Every structure is written in C-alpha cells, then in structure tokens.
Amino acid sequence: MIIDQEIYLPSPITTFYALIDMLKTTDTYITILYSTYRTVAGFLISCGAGIVLGYFCGINKLVYDLFNPLIGIIRTIPVMSIIIIAIMWFKDTNVPIFVAFLMCFPIIWTNTISGIKSTDVKLLQMCKVYNINRLRIIKSVYFYSSIPYIKAGMISALGLGWKVTSAAEVLSLPKYSIGRFLYDSKVYLEIPDLFAWTFIIIMLSILFEKLLKIFLRGLYD
Template identity: 25%
Template sequence: MKPLRSIAANAVALLLFTLAWHATTLVVRSPFYPKPLDVLKAFCKLALEGDIEGYSLGLHIGVSLLRVISGFLFACATGIPLGLAMGLYRPAYESTRSIIEPVRFIPPIAWIPLAIVLLRGFSRYVFLIWLGAFFPVFINTLASIHRVSQVHVELAKVFGGDRSFILAKVVIPSIMPEVLAGMRIGLGVGWMCIVAAEMIGGEMVGLGSLILKYAELLRVPEVICGMVVIGVVGLLMNELFLAAERRLFKWRREVVV
C-alpha cells in the first residue's frame, strides 16, 4: 500500500473507532466509562499543567524512555556478542542451555519483587529492561548465525579469506537484518516491562506511575490518556526501527512486519 493511501486508511480507521467509542458511551452510561472528548481534555490538561503533583507529561515520558533506553543498550551490548559467540561455537550454547532456556521463560514481571528487594533506584529499572530485551536480541543473533549461507562462506574461503575476514565480511553483514529485528522486539518488550515496573516500584515519575496515581483516584480519563500515550510512544519507537531496517537493508525483498 502506498504511503498516502496507508495514512488515509489509518486515519479513517481511527475516526471510525473514535465514533464507535463515543456511540457506546451513549448506551453505557457510567462515570468510569469516559467519552473520547473527556480523554482529550485530560491529555491537554496533563500536557499543559502536569499531573496532580506538578510533574509534566513530558517528564513522565522522558524518564520512562531514559530507563528503557539504558536497559535496552545494555541488553544489546551483552546479547549480541554473546549470541554471536555461542552461535559460532555451538557447544558453548549446548552446555549452558539448561540454564539459559528456563531463565528465558520466566516473565520479566516475575522478577519485579526481587528487583525491588535487591536493587535501588535507577539500577532496578535497568535490570528489568535488560531482562526483557536481552533474550529477543540474544536468540535472534544466535539463530541468525545458523542461517548464514554456506555458499558465501565457502566462496570467501576460495578467495583466501581467513576466519576474521569471513566473520567481518560475510557473517556479520548476513545476520544484521535478523539482529536488528531482535533489537526491535527487545525494545518493545522492554517498553512493556518498564510500565509494569513503574507501577509497582513506588516511583513518583514515569508513565506507569502516572497511570497508577490516577487509578487510585478513580480518574479514568487520565488513566486512559496514560495508556494511549504509552501505546503511541511504543508505536513511534517501532516505526523508527522499521524505518532504519528499510534504509539499511534496501536490498532485502522480504516485507518487514
């Protein structure tokens, strides 16, 4: 679908969703089921005046982003080299599989109580984001190594390429699309983790904290506003990664979803 047609189609879908939402508020009359206009008013008030404690909406977004990006970068700095090393030397993964796989299936949210007890402040969130983002990055890097074309590897050997040359010129360029896809997934998981962590962690600033403040006051428009902001920021981060993938790997014919 062409960009303009895609934008128009999404705008129409959003409009229809908003109209349907408004129509249901005429049937379901409840103080806890706000109209779209009520949520818009709540957003404007949060953006212009801040929350009940004076913290601006931009500050909440910025703090959450800082926590996520810090943990995400740490996940990439550990997940990519480790996945590369274990992919190139398979026995290293096989010998640690009994540790890696069970830990991988523990939801990051399950680690929150332990993180609250053992860690303090910023490090708590970096740890939780790292847990959420690490495994998508690590697993994608590990799996991509085994999909490198052996024809290309053998061709490089024929032309006299040594191990370091093959790694730098054949393996790494071949795995980068999948590594970047793993990074995109990891960032999305990390973004979901930070919201839950902020709700439980007792912080005053952050999008999760913002939602919790208003949930305790039963102010649903502000709660929904916070949820919408979380979704929009997540969408923007995902679109930035997709744009980077399209720009860096124009030669790929696969459709990136």
C-alpha cells in the same frame, strides 16, 4: 454510551481533555523523558549483550550449549517475578532498566544466533578454500547474514521493552515515571488519566519503533 459510567470506561472526549490537561504541565514531559530513558537504556543494553553473546554462541557450539539453558530459564520466568526480585536488588529507578534488559535480551540473542546459523554454507566453504581469516568471516559474512534477523529482533524487543518498563514502574514506583502515574490513577480512580497515560505509552512505542526502523533501514539497505 451503553455503560454510562466514567469510572469504568471514560468517553474518548473525557480522555482527550485529560490528555490535554496533562500536556500543559511540565511534570508530564519530565515523566515521559525519564520513562523513555529507562526503556531505551534497558533496550540498548540488551541489544549490546544479546548481539555480542549471540555471535559467540552462534559460531561456537560449546558456548551455545553453555548459555542456552540459562536463556531458556530467563525466557520462562514470569515478568512479575522478575520485577519483584529486581525491587529487592536495585534502586526503584533502576528496576525498570533491569527488567527491560532481562526481557529483551533473549529475543536479541535468539535472533542473532538464528541469523548466524542461516549463513550460506557455500559462502563459508568459499572462505575456507581461499583461507580467509576467522575475524574477516565474522565481519563480512556472519554480520551481513545476521542483520535481517537482528533487525526483526530489535523491533520486537523494543515494543516489549515499553510494556515491561511500564509494568516495572507500576510496582517499583520511581519518582518520575509513567508507571507511577498509572498507579496513582488507579488508586484515586482517575480513569480518564489512566487511559490518557496508556495512550501516551502507545504513541511513544509507535514513535520509537518507526525511528528504529528508519535507523535500521539505513544500516541494512
């Protein structure tokens, strides 16, 4: 009301109407489906790699010392640099998947290691006294000790995944992507559409975070 300029800040009503218009078109749902696929794919790959490698690094100091500097470098690289490099390496549709993976992976890896290192020492000593084999210790002791940490890491990584996937889509511009529509909204000054797509990203992020919590609650509880 103070600014009174839709091009700078559209009113909630204008944004709502823009959102309704979007939801009437098939392209909107196809776009949401493709962007969701890229985010979830990058997230799942990072979870698989982060948990497996995290276990190896958590139970073996030599492996940890080998990978720790590399993960530290990945953690400090600016997201924009990774996106631009990925654009040079991959097809436009695969860039967001790679970026989501690379950004989420360190979170999962770090939390997995933290969970393993938090394992009760007395439990490990008991396993040693009763000569329990290494594989069973990993499955029955380290696994349950690390689950709360992995759970927290996955929730954090998923939220980050939506942000970096959208950013990667804005620069790589795959055919069906929320990022492309964000870019087009900026170019053509369709600011209500920009806010509407942003609202969709927020809702998708909240929805998938709740679904992940439900899934992990069953796994942990």
